[in-house]
Amino acid sequence: MSESITSTLKQKALDCGFDLVGIAPAVTPSGFHPFCEWLENGFAGEMHYLERRKEAYERLDLVLDGVKSLVLLAVNYHTVEPPELKPSEGRVSRYAWSGADYHDVLRKKMKPLADFLHSEIPDCKTRGVVDTAPVLERDFAKLAGLGWFGKNTMLINKHIGSWFFLAALLVDFELEYDQPHESSHCGTCTRCLDACPTDAFPEPHVLDASKCISYLTIELRNAPVPIELRDKMGEWVFGCDICQDVCPWNRKAPISLEPAFQPTTGLSPVNAIQLLQTDDAQFKQRFKDTPLYRTDRAALLRNAAIALGNAGDRAAIPVLVESLKDSEALIRGAAAWALGKIAGGETVKVLELTLNGEANSEVQEELTTAIQKLCET
Numbered sequence: 001m002s003e004s005i006t007s008t009l010k011q012k013a014l015d016c017g018f019d020l021v022g023i024a025p026a027v028t029p030s031g032f033h034p035f036c037e038w039l040e041n042g043f044a045g046e047m048h049y050l051e052r053r054k055e056a057y058e059r060l061d062l063v064l065d066g067v068k069s070l071v072l073l074a075v076n077y078h079t080v081e082p083p084e085l086k087p088s089e090g091r092v093s094r095y096a097w098s099g100a101d102y103h104d105v106l107r108k109k110m111k112p113l114a115d116f117l118h119s120e121i122p123d124c125k126t127r128g129v130v131d132t133a134p135v136l137e138r139d140f141a142k143l144a145g146l147g148w149f150g151k152n153t154m155l156i157n158k159h160i161g162s163w164f165f166l167a168a169l170l171v172d173f174e175l176e177y178d179q180p181h182e183s184s185h186c187g188t189c190t191r192c193l194d195a196c197p198t199d200a201f202p203e204p205h206v207l208d209a210s211k212c213i214s215y216l217t218i219e220l221r222n223a224p225v226p227i228e229l230r231d232k233m234g235e236w237v238f239g240c241d242i243c244q245d246v247c248p249w250n251r252k253a254p255i256s257l258e259p260a261f262q263p264t265t266g267l268s269p270v271n272a273i274q275l276l277q278t279d280d281a282q283f284k285q286r287f288k289d290t291p292l293y294r295t296d297r298a299a300l301l302r303n304a305a306i307a308l309g310n311a312g313d314r315a316a317i318p319v320l321v322e323s324l325k326d327s328e329a330l331i332r333g334a335a336a337w338a339l340g341k342i343a344g345g346e347t348v349k350v351l352e353l354t355l356n357g358e359a360n361s362e363v364q365e366e367l368t369t370a371i372q373k374l375c376e377t
Contacts, residue, residue, distance in 0.1 A: 012112060
């Protein structure tokens with residue numbers, strides 16, 4: 001019966017639009033102890049929630065009582081190639097181009113699978129997770145034969161590269177398990193490591209998230225971006241795809257036909273000047289149902305200011321000057337930094353006047369640094 005259910009379940013997963021499916025036992029993940037070492041090394045940055053729920057990553061029964069098996073599922077989100085940027089535009093990570101929240105898309109795709117299992121085994125328990133529960137999905141995906149870990153820590157599959165979302169359906173009975181993916185196919189290639197602008201990989205297969213552009217633009221929401229990393233962020237305002245863009249396994253990645261992941265106007269790329277003019281109500285209206293809502297308005301507009309500073313487009317000066325009046329210190333500080341990179345001497349007086357009325361010490365420091373930098377040029 002287990003073999004029959006497994007076979008039917010896998011076919012249903014493909015019919016529901018999943019590109020990969022594999023099944024693994026609910027054991028302690030092999031990556032748990034390296035994960036603990038990663039936390040101890042401080043590589044999680046400000047993501048303190050990872051430490052708080054560390055025990056659950058080791059014990060899947062804390063996620064679903066009595067769990068026996070995991071159905072690992074993947075959906076390809078690779079669509080078009082990124083366009084050339086104009087000076088006022090910022091980059092958004094490929095996974096967010098459509099504006100759809102992938103959590104919702106994958107949960108919807110998983111529901112028929114859970115319904116099927118409940119119809120076959122009425123008293124069973126299931127739980128679908130999409131990167132929000134304490135489950136080391138990559139470890140279980142490798143155990144289920146879906147791929148290997150690249151040197152950039154991404155899960156890579158021979159057929160679809162690394163442009164895919166992972167989901168897991170936890171069940172409290174045994175299914176037929178797939179063979180683990182034991183081998184690696186990266187060889188001596190280090191393109192992903194070499195391409196990272198912020199040197200976020202202290203060694204192969206280890207990511208220092210506190211230096212990763214994706215972390216800086218998404219997870220670091222309540223603090224300024226470290227000044228030594230801002231230049232290296234380029235024009236990224238949400239996420240980063242650099243280490244995946246250069247991966248040879250992504251050269252022939254298939255194009256996703258999933259309607260929910262097709263790019264939408266205004267996100268690939270995003271107009272950073274317009275973004276910097278977005279108030280709270282506009283931010284909520286535009287981004288509430290998109291991945292960009294994960295980073296709040298202050299952090300996203302901070303990122304836009306940094307991107308404009310790195311682009312060096314003088315057309316951005318007026319909106320950056322206006323942003324010196326924003327209610328959020330995070331935005332004011334980033335705007336001051338950006339003006340220090342691109343503005344001419346005529347802006348020094350504006351910065352000096354702003355400094356006289358600024359109460360936040362961090363913004364005062366940003367303004368002082370910007371003034372000094374402009375006076376030196």
